[in-house]
Amino acid sequence: MRAVEVPEAEADFDVVEKPVPEPDSDEVRVAVEACGVCHSDEMTKEGLYPRIEYPRVPGHEVVGRVDAVGDDVTEWEEGERVGVGWHGGHCFTCEACRRGDFINCEHAKVTGLDFDGGYAEYTVAPHEALAAVPDELDAADAAPLLCAGITTFNALRNSDARPGDLVAVQGVGGLGHLGIQYAHEAGFEVVALSRGTDKKERALELGADHYVDTEATAAAEELRALGGASVVLATAPSAPAIESVVGGLGADGEVIAVGIPGEPVGVHAGALVGVRGSVSGWASGTAKDSQDTLEFSALRDVTPEIETFDLGDAQDAYEKMLASEVRFRAVLEP
Ligand SMILES: [Zn+2]
Ligand SMILES: [Zn+2]
Structure with a gap:
């Protein structure tokens, strides 16, 4: 063979x-x-x-x-x-x-x-x-x-988010474009977070209800304005990207890392304590x-x-x- x-x-x-x-x-x-x-x-x-x-x-x-x-x-x-x-x-x-x-x-x-x-x-x-x-x-x-599918699907379905909750998908790439579809089909209010506007149209087609250009605006502020995220599915392997969304969590919100940055993620515990938030990881x-x-x-x-x-x-x-x-x-x- x-x-x-x-x-x-x-x-x-x-x-x-x-x-x-x-x-x-x-x-x-x-x-x-x-x-x-x-x-x-x-x-x-x-x-x-x-x-x-x-x-x-x-x-x-x-x-x-x-x-x-x-x-x-x-x-x-x-x-x-x-x-x-x-x-x-x-x-x-x-x-x-x-x-x-x-x-x-x-x-x-x-x-x-x-x-x-x-x-x-x-x-x-x-x-x-x-x-x-x-x-x-x-x-x-x-x-x-x-791999890309099961990782995003399984992370979302094992989270505490319920239909109607605000779920953000950070990164519109290999994992993110599937995460948006699963989040949409699962009945969440879906926010796509990505740099620039190139992927905006595609993200909305895939089922995102909102698109945030993280170069133009602060992701955490935008998520708070939408009521705070129950889940942020972090697909981009970037520590600064993960750090930038922690402040956008709502009560009991969770940042779930499915992409693995090469460097450690620095999170101020104060941003978690105030909302009983967490940063976690998920694998397939x-x-x-x-x-x-x-x-x-x-x-x-x-x-x-x-x-x-x-x-x-x-x-x-x-x-x-x-x-x-x-x-x-x-x-x-x-
Ligand atoms: Zn893989
Ligand atoms: Zn065993």
């Missing part, structure tokens, strides 16, 4: 021919139809993950069809449409797993880091890492929902959360805006993604 490997940390991608992998007894082989390119693929490429072994095939936004199942796998059959996201399996026996908190499994695997991911014609994943993909969703459209979810995301997306017609690339052009797709030249998610097709 054709696959794209990272040969060693900080090296460019290699397009290689390698044997089609065989699933172990508890694994499933997936014939890949599409794989999204995510900013977190940087962890594979740059060696930012302690346990990583090279060469490694990146890719944790995988959509395809079940191609072969291990002998002990009972819930998947050949031909079924499936997706594999960031959470690539768990041990079922550690303290967290015994509580059903699979995301916090001490031995949790990450797709494309602990095992080869979806930048390939085939991939093999643990059976518990698979989500069913609804027929209504095109493979290339479904792929980014396995389990395969069942992925499936919920995909089903909700099909039900409410939430789709990502994508640019597709041939698998062999992974390097180009990755560089364009890093340079924010892709609107809004890059997807590889084998």
Whole structure:
């Protein structure tokens, strides 16, 4: 099969021919139809993950069809449409797993880091890492929902915000353009926060009720004028951006960081104490959360805006993604 490997940390991608992998007894082989390119693929490429072994095939936004199942796998059959996201399996026996908190499994695997991911014609994943993909969703459209989609959808649905509450989405990019759609479809009053006015029209089309140009006005003031935010979903990986919205929280409001800035976030506790506010983080979810995301997306017609690339052009797709030249998610097709 054709696959794209990272040969060693900080090296460019290699397009290689390698044997089609065989699933172990508890694994499933997936014939890949599409794989999204995510900013977190940087962890594979740059060696930012302690346990990583090279060469490694990146890719944790995988959509395809079940191609072969291990002998002990009972819930998947050949031909079924499936997706594999960031959470690539768990041990079922550690303290967290015994509580059903699979995301916090001490031995949790990450797709494309602990095992080869979806930048390939085939991939093999643990059976518990698979989500069913609804027929209504095109493979290339479904792929980014396995990371950018689930992260924003799951963060919002696990927040305390209720229909009618003010929810701000900071950043109108790969995550933000999905977050706006989910927030709108979930019944929130939605504020899109972004620098400049380039993305204003698109944000309003996607379902934002308000648009705040954070270069022209102070985001916190605007949010307070709208009654204060129950949630600010911070998708831009920027500490100053996160700091700038804390003052816009309403009572019990929460800034949920889903983009990770390279530098620490400095927050004055006074801005939190006064409103019982908080700053928190959220990471993706389990395969069942992925499936919920995909089903909700099909039900409410939430789709990502994508640019597709041939698998062999992974390097180009990755560089364009890093340079924010892709609107809004890059997807590889084998
Ligand atoms: Zn990702
Ligand atoms: Zn575990």
